[in-house]
Amino acid sequence: QDDPRSEALVPHVVFFDIPKHVRILREILKDMVSGERHLLLIGNQGVGKNKLVDRLLGLLRREREYIQLHRDATVQSLTLSPTLQDGVVTYGDSPLVRACREGRVLMVDEADKAPLEVVCILKGLLEDGHMILSDGRRLETLSESERLTPPPDVIAIHPDFRAVVLANRAGYPFLGNDFFGECGDVFSCHVVDNPDQTSEIELLRSYAPDVPDHTLHRLTSVFSDLRTAVDDGTLAYPYSTRELVNVVRHLQKFPADGAASTTDNVLAFDAHNHLALQILKQIFHKHGLPIIDRSGKQGIVRLASARPLSEPTLAQVWYAEGKAISTPIDKGRLKSQQVEVYFPPPTRVDLLEAHRLTAFSERLCTITIPSQQGKGISLTALDDNSVHVLVSPLALHSYLGPDYATMLRIDLSDYMGLLNAFSDEIVMAPLHGVNKIALISVNSGICVLVDHVNSTVHVCHSPELQKGGGGSEIAPWKRLFGGRGRARGVGTDVVCQQLRSEGSGGEVLVYSPGSSILILLDFSNNVVGSINLPPPLSIARLHVITADSWLLQGEDGRLFHGRVRGAAGAQQRKAVEWTPIQQEEREGAEGVRMELEACGRCEPAGGVLGMQTPGTTLAVSSKPLSDIDFASISKGLVGVGTEHQLGIYAHKRDSSDESNEAAPPMVLDDGQA
Numbered sequence: 001q002d003d004p005r006s007e008a009l010v011p012h013v014v015f016f017d018i019p020k021h022v023r024i025l026r027e028i029l030k031d032m033v034s035g036e037r038h039l040l041l042i043g044n045q046g047v048g049k050n051k052l053v054d055r056l057l058g059l060l061r062r063e064r065e066y067i068q069l070h071r072d073a074t075v076q077s078l079t080l081s082p083t084l085q086d087g088v089v090t091y092g093d094s095p096l097v098r099a100c101r102e103g104r105v106l107m108v109d110e111a112d113k114a115p116l117e118v119v120c121i122l123k124g125l126l127e128d129g130h131m132i133l134s135d136g137r138r139l140e141t142l143s144e145s146e147r148l149t150p151p152p153d154v155i156a157i158h159p160d161f162r163a164v165v166l167a168n169r170a171g172y173p174f175l176g177n178d179f180f181g182e183c184g185d186v187f188s189c190h191v192v193d194n195p196d197q198t199s200e201i202e203l204l205r206s207y208a209p210d211v212p213d214h215t216l217h218r219l220t221s222v223f224s225d226l227r228t229a230v231d232d233g234t235l236a237y238p239y240s241t242r243e244l245v246n247v248v249r250h251l252q253k254f255p256a257d258g259a260a261s262t263t264d265n266v267l268a269f270d271a272h273n274h275l276a277l278q279i280l281k282q283i284f285h286k287h288g289l290p291i292i293d294r295s296g297k298q299g300i301v302r303l304a305s306a307r308p309l310s311e312p313t314l315a316q317v318w319y320a321e322g323k324a325i326s327t328p329i330d331k332g333r334l335k336s337q338q339v340e341v342y343f344p345p346p347t348r349v350d351l352l353e354a355h356r357l358t359a360f361s362e363r364l365c366t367i368t369i370p371s372q373q374g375k376g377i378s379l380t381a382l383d384d385n386s387v388h389v390l391v392s393p394l395a396l397h398s399y400l401g402p403d404y405a406t407m408l409r410i411d412l413s414d415y416m417g418l419l420n421a422f423s424d425e426i427v428m429a430p431l432h433g434v435n436k437i438a439l440i441s442v443n444s445g446i447c448v449l450v451d452h453v454n455s456t457v458h459v460c461h462s463p464e465l466q467k468g469g470g471g472s473e474i475a476p477w478k479r480l481f482g483g484r485g486r487a488r489g490v491g492t493d494v495v496c497q498q499l500r501s502e503g504s505g506g507e508v509l510v511y512s513p514g515s516s517i518l519i520l521l522d523f524s525n526n527v528v529g530s531i532n533l534p535p536p537l538s539i540a541r542l543h544v545i546t547a548d549s550w551l552l553q554g555e556d557g558r559l560f561h562g563r564v565r566g567a568a569g570a571q572q573r574k575a576v577e578w579t580p581i582q583q584e585e586r587e588g589a590e591g592v593r594m595e596l597e598a599c600g601r602c603e604p605a606g607g608v609l610g611m612q613t614p615g616t617t618l619a620v621s622s623k624p625l626s627d628i629d630f631a632s633i634s635k636g637l638v639g640v641g642t643e644h645q646l647g648i649y650a651h652k653r654d655s656s657d658e659s660n661e662a663a664p665p666m667v668l669d670d671g672q673a
Contacts, residue, residue, distance in 0.1 A: 009063035009104065011054035016206040020199035021048065024192060025056055031188040038126050038163040040187035042180060046240025047192050049166045053107060062162075063104040065095035069114035075121050079133045096125075100139050103158030112167040112176030123183045126163055194227060194241050207245055208252035215251070215259060218287050218403060219244060222263075225283045234279055237269040260290045267291065288354030288365065288403060300359035312649035314586050319645045320561065321582040328575045329520065329529040329566075336449070336460045336526055339415070343455040346406045349399075380430040380437070386452065388437050390428045396437065398452045408452055412439070415448060415459070429496035429508050431523065438508060438523065442494050449523055460521075462528040499547040507547070511539050514555065518542075531576055552578070559583060 004010050015021075028039060041049045057064050067078075081094040099106035111119065125131040129141030133155075140154050147156045165187065170178040180189065195203060197220050204216045226239040243266045250262045263284075270276035277291075284291050353366045374391030381387050387404060389397040394415070398408040429438040431449075439448040449458040499507040499520075506524030511517070516538045520529035533539070537560070543551040550562035559581035566574040 004061055004063050005102070006063055009065070010061055011058050011064050013051055013054045013058065015051055015055040015058075016203055018195060018199040018203045018206075020195040021052060021055075024052055024190060028052070028056060028190060031190075032162075036188040037161075038165070038187050040165045040167065040180070040184065040189045041192050042167050042169055042189065043192035044194070044238045044240055045168055046238070046242030047194050048241060049192050050107075050109065052192065053164050053166070057105055063102070064107055065099040065104050066107045066109065067095045068109040069111055069118065071113050071115070073114045073118050075118055076134050078118060078121065079131075080135075097133070097139070097155065099163075100125075100157045100161050101155050103160030106161070106163045108163065108165045110167070110176075111165045112170065112179045114177070116177055116182065119177065119179060119182055123186055126183075127186045129157055194223075197221070197224060200241060200244070203241070204244065204248045208248040210255065211248050211251045214403065216248065217401070218289060219247060219259065219263075221403070221405065222284060222287045222289060225286070226280075229279060229283065235270060235276055239266065263289070264291075285354060286350060290356075302359050302361040304362060314647055315650040316586065316648040317584045317645050318559070318581050318648065319584070320579045322580040324563075324577045324579040325534055326575050326577045327531050327533060329531055332462050332528045332530075334460055334462045334521065334523070334526040334528045336458045336523070338456060338458050341410060341412070341457040343408065343410060346400065346408045348405060349407045350405065377426070378428045380428055382430055382435050382437070383432050384435055384453075388428070388430075388452070390426065390439070394426070396439075396450055396452075400452075410450060410452070410457070412448060412450075412457075427494050427496050427510075429498065431506055431508070432498060432500060434506050434524070436506070436523075438496075438521075440494070440496060440508075440510065440521075445519075447521065447523075460523060460526075495542070497542065497544045499544060509542070509544065509550075511542060513540060514538055533578075537578075550576070551581075 031039065041053065043049055054064070077094070078096055079094050080091045082089055082091055084090075093101070096106055098104065108122070111122075114122075121131065125139060129139075131139040133139065137153050137155055139157055140150075142150060142154070142156045150156045165179070165183075167179040168176055170176060170180070194200070200220050200223075201213075201216050204211070204220070205213075208216075223239050223241075223244050226235065229235040230238050247259070247262050247266060250257065251259065254262075267280055270280060281291050353368065354364075356364065374393060374395055374397075377390040377392055379387060379389045384400075387399040389399070391397055394412045396410045396412060398410070400406045400408060425442045427440045427442060429440060431438055435451070435453055437450045437452070439450065441447070445462070447460040449460055451457070494510065494512050497509045499509055506522060508521045508523070510519040510521060516533040516535065518531040518533070518539070520531065522528070536556075537558075538555050539552060540555045540557075541553045543553075545551055548564040550564070552560045552562055554560070560578040561581055562576045562578050564576050
C-alpha cells in the first residue's frame with residue numbers, strides 16, 4: 001500500500017537479509033501473489049517466524065493487527081478486547097474484528113496453545129467467511145454491492161483481509177495442539193527452521209560485528225549440536241537462533257564477560273538436571289567452551305612447578321679463527337608441472353579436544369587423527385594455522401579453520417610410482433611464506449608441491465639431479481642420499497630446512513647427516529643448487545640462523561659459520577664462505593656439554609624446539625644437556641663479524657635437584673617459550 005491509513009500499525013523491525021530468510025520470504029510472497037489469502041508458518045520457538053512476517057509486511061506497507069493465543073483463550077477473547085478507560089473496564093472490538101473490518105493483516109501468534117474449540121471457530125471464519133460475535137453481530141463476506149449497504153448487525157469482511165498464523169510444531173517439548181492437523185488445509189503452509197550455519201554466522205556478524213569470527217563459528221557449532229540433541233530427545237529445551245542472537249549481542253556490548261559466562265543464562269533450563277548437564281558438558285567441551293560449575297568447586301590448576309634458574313655462567317666463547325673456505329653453488333634446472341589431482345570438498349570433523357575447560361595446565365588442546373584414515377607418518381603446520389598430516393597410504397590430511405573442525409583429504413597414492421618411494425620414504429617440508437607443502441622423495445629427489453589454498457599440485461624434478469651429467473656439476477641424487485634408509489622425520493637420514501627471506505619462501509635446504517653435500521631447492525624460481533663441502537668436512541648438524549647465515553657442525557665436532565654470497569634465491573646465490581669457529585672454554589665451566597641442535601620454527605628436532613629472535617639464538621632441550629646444566633643460551637648472533645665474540649652461558653643445576661626429566665617446551669609464534 002502506498003498510503004496506509006495508520007502508519008503506526010505498519011511493522012518496522014531490525015532485520016538482516018540472510019540467505020535462508022530471503023528464500024523463505026520469496027516463497028511466501030509467491031503464494032500471496034498467486035492468490036493465497038491466509039498463511040501458516042510452523043517452526044520451533046525462536047527461529048524468527050515473527051520477524052519474517054513483520055519484515056514482509058513492512059516491505060509491503062501493510063497494516064498489522066496482532067493477537068496471541070494461550071491455553072486459557074476463549075471464543076469471547078477472540079472477538080472482544082478489554083480496555084481500562086477512566087477507571088472502568090470496557091470491552092471493544094478485538095484485533096481480529098478490526099482486521100476483518102479494516103482490511104488489515106491479522107497475525108495470530110502461538111495458535112497451537114489455544115483449545116481446539118477456539119481453533120475450530122477461527123478455522124470457520126477463515127474457511128467460510130462467517131463468524132457470530134458474542135454481542136449478536138456477525139462477520140460476513142459480502143459482495144461488492146452488499147458492502148455498500150450492509151445490514152446493521154453485519155460487519156462486512158474487507159476483501160484485503162488476510163491472516164497469518166504462527167504455530168510451534170506439535171508434540172514435545174511444546175505440548176500444544178496439532179494445529180496443522182486441524183486447520184492445515186485452510187492455509188498455505190511454510191516450515192521455518194533455524195538457519196543453516198552460513199546464514200546464521202552472517203546474521204550473528206550483523207548483530208555483533210566486533211565479536212571474533214572464530215567465536216561465532218564455535219557458538220554456531222555448539223548450538224547446532226544442541227538442536228540435534230533436542231531432536232533426538234536427549235535435551236528438552238529447544239535452543240534456537242533467538243538465544244544465540246542474545247548471546248552475541250551481549251558479547252558485543254560486554255566483551256569482557258566471555259562466552260562461558262554469557263551462555264550460562266541460556267543453559268539455566270537444563271543446568272539442574274544432572275543427566276542433561278552431562279550432555280551439555282560433552283557438547284560444549286567438544287567445541288572448546290567451558291560450562292560454569294554450579295557446585296561451587298574451584299577449577300583445578302595443574303601447572304608445572306617453576307624452578308628458578310641460577311645466575312648464568314660463561315661457559316664458552318666462540319670467535320672466528322682461520323681463513324674462510326669458499327664453496328661455489330652449482331646450479332641446475334628444476335622443472336615443475338601441474339598435475340590433475342581431485343580435491344574433494346572439505347568435510348566437517350570433530351577431532352579437537354580442548355583442555356583448560358575443567359583444569360588449567362600448559363596443554364591447550366589435542367587433535368586426534370582417526371586411525372582408520374591411515375597411519376600417520378609426519379606432520380607440520382603453516383602460517384595460516386593449518387595442520388597437515390602425511391599418512392600411509394600416501395595422502396595428505398589438512399586440518400583447517402580456527403577449531404580444526406574442517407578436514408581436506410588429498411589422495412596422492414597415484415604418484416607413489418612417480419616418486420619411487422613408499423609413504424614412509426618421503427620427507428615433508430613446510431614452505432612458510434608461500435603456504436605450501438613440499439613432499440620430497442628420499443629415493444629419487446622428486447618433489448610434490450601441494451597448495452591446499454588454491455587446490456593445485458605440482459610435480460618438480462631436476463634432470464641434472466635425477467640423472468647427473470649433461471654438462472652440470474650437480475651430482476646425482478642417488479649418490480647423495482641413495483641407500484641411506486627411510487626418512488623418519490627431522491634430524492634423521494634426510495633433513496629439510498627452509499630458508500626464509502623477505503619476498504621469498506620457496507627455498508629448502510636438504511642434506512643427509514654424514515655426507516659432504518648440501519642440496520638447495522628453489523621452488524619459486526625453479527632452480528636447484530648443490531654445495532660440495534671441502535674434504536674431509538662432513539655434516540653432523542646444520543642450523544639455519546637466517547637465509548644467508550648458517551652454522552654447521554662437522555662430525556669431528558668443529559663448527560663453521562657459512563655466509564651466503566649473492567641475493568636471495570638459488571639463481572642469485574653464488575657461493576658460501578665457511579669461516580671456522582673456535583670454541584674456547586672458560587674456567588669453572590667444566591662438564592658443560594655444548595652441542596649444536598638443528599632447530600626449526602616450531603618443529604621438533606630430536607626432542608628440541610628452537611626459535612630465533614633479534615639478537616638471540618636459543619635452543620632448549622627436552623632433557624638436560626648434562627647433569628649440571630639446564631640450558632645453554634647464546635648472547636648475540638653468530639657471524640656478525642670476525643671481530644665479534646659469541647658468549648655461551650650455562651645455567652647450572654642445583655646439586656640438591658635430582659630431577660633428570662623436563663616437559664618438552666612450547667614455542668609460540670611471537671617468540672615466547
